[in-house]
Amino acid sequence: MSTVLGTLDHVLLMAPGPSPVAPNVLQAMSLPTLGHLDPDCIKVMDALQDQLRAVCKTENAVTFPISGTGSAGMETSFVNLIEPGDAVLVVNNGVFSSRMVEVASRLGAEVDVVESPWGTPVKIEDVKAQLAKKHYKILAVVHAETSTGVNNPVAEIGELVKGSDTLYLVDSVAGLGGVDVQVDNWGIDAFYSGSQKCLSVPPGLAPASFSEAAMDAMSKRKNKVPNWYLDVSLIRKYWEGSPRVYHHTAPINMYYGLHQALDNLLTEGLDAAFARHKAMHQRLVDGLSDMGFSLYVKEGAAPQVNLFVPPAGVDANALRGCLREKHKIEVAGGLGALAGKVLRVGVMGEGARPEAIDKLLTAIRTCISK
Ligand SMILES: Cc1ncc(COP(=O)(O)O)c(C=O)c1O
Known part of the structure; x- marks a missing residue:
């Protein structure tokens, strides 16, 4: 392996793409x-x-x-x-x-x-x-x-x-x-x-x-x-x-x-995969709501793409930085008019698993409690 590739971080991909690969x-x-x-x-x-x-x-x-x-x-x-x-x-x-x-x-x-x-x-x-x-x-x-x-x-x-x-x-x-x-x-x-x-x-x-x-x-x-x-x-x-x-x-x-x-x-079955995405979306929404985050979309929220408005005092970009630097987790920021205002979190494919969601929730709790 090249010296460059040998130094790459193993990042948990929780932005809305790319998602973790099995x-x-x-x-x-x-x-x-x-x-x-x-x-x-x-x-x-x-x-x-x-x-x-x-x-x-x-x-x-x-x-x-x-x-x-x-x-x-x-x-x-x-x-x-x-x-x-x-x-x-x-x-x-x-x-x-x-x-x-x-x-x-x-x-x-x-x-x-x-x-x-x-x-x-x-x-x-x-x-x-x-x-x-x-x-x-x-x-x-x-x-x-x-x-x-x-x-x-x-x-x-x-x-x-x-x-x-x-x-x-x-x-x-x-x-x-x-x-x-x-x-x-x-x-x-x-x-x-x-x-x-x-x-x-x-x-x-x-x-x-x-x-x-x-x-x-x-x-x-x-x-x-x-x-x-x-x-x-x-x-x-x-x-x-x-x-x-x-x-x-x-x-x-x-x-x-x-x-x-x-x-x-x-092999998992399409319906089972859709149900898993929904359940993991709910797990994420529940966990982040407990920390004061609110879902940006009120109607028609996609289970696989989640935008969260952080609670007062939490800067979305600083939180993203903490997640990547301290916890090796990627989430995305807002696009266009939403830049700096929201976190975009993917609940996609292999990222729609309890271990991934819980790891992200724990990391966010640690980042915002400092
Ligand atoms: C809805 C939608 N369409 C098109 C694209 C473009 O895809 P790509 O970045 O893979 O070229 C994206 C990428 O995020 C997307 O989310």
Whole structure:
């Protein structure tokens, strides 16, 4: 091991991503690297696609991890579906939905937004009213807003465009694996997540899934997808084709990790994993309430992303510093207008365990009692 790597701290990751990685996932990632067209590599890829369909609750043929972080999933979804001048409606109540606006605008879309204040879930009536005013090619929403700790009502919003030709695009980077996702039942056409949140894999893959309607829209494009690397029509030939066609060199060791993590999740059972996230969220909320912290979100609080306002006299940034320096625990600070005002704590994947929550609570108690 290099001298630099030999000095790294072992940090308990309790920010809303990246989350702790299970030892068997790290072990899987250290298996020998295989070539991207090796029959054993294809075997892992096939298993991965089946696992992702199970976790996303979809029959979509086009379901695979994009090589890149959650943002690559976002870029892939928009760049394949948008052509200049297309009308896109973004439900905006946080940093990541604002990023959607930026990504769609850069592609030449005419973007409208339905806003709701940070920390509150979007109102269905507001989305419905906007959809009644104009026809949109895409309706986009962030399931779990990592900047505010809100889970938006993705299933209900999807009902508004079911049966129409508006494509429903959902970001569940911070949701998949921690809370229920039903790609098919909720009428989602373009879906993406990230490996480093509730799936508890290091950052680097963005599981994605596209419906037949989304694939149909892609096939009817007037112009080529302006990004070669993220062009789904090319990437799918590598994931599904017979024979497989090289597109880019597969990050195979990341595939091993994701495969093992999905195996862990499916072996536990999705419902059991969701119940565990909820229970650990409650354990954290109870423990911090006893110390005078209050949950920032009053309605629609996401169990996996928790924002806490510290009690008077406790500085959020100083507390974060104490946790990292004295206890080797990472939590995140607020984003945007919430910078310095809140702690953002992940209850995600392997971090949603009693030992992790209790270790964090004990450390916070020690830090604030000084
Ligand atoms: C909801 C949401 N969308 C997108 C992203 C971007 O993902 P990444 O940082 O993995 O590129 C994040 C990251 O935190 C996120 O929370």
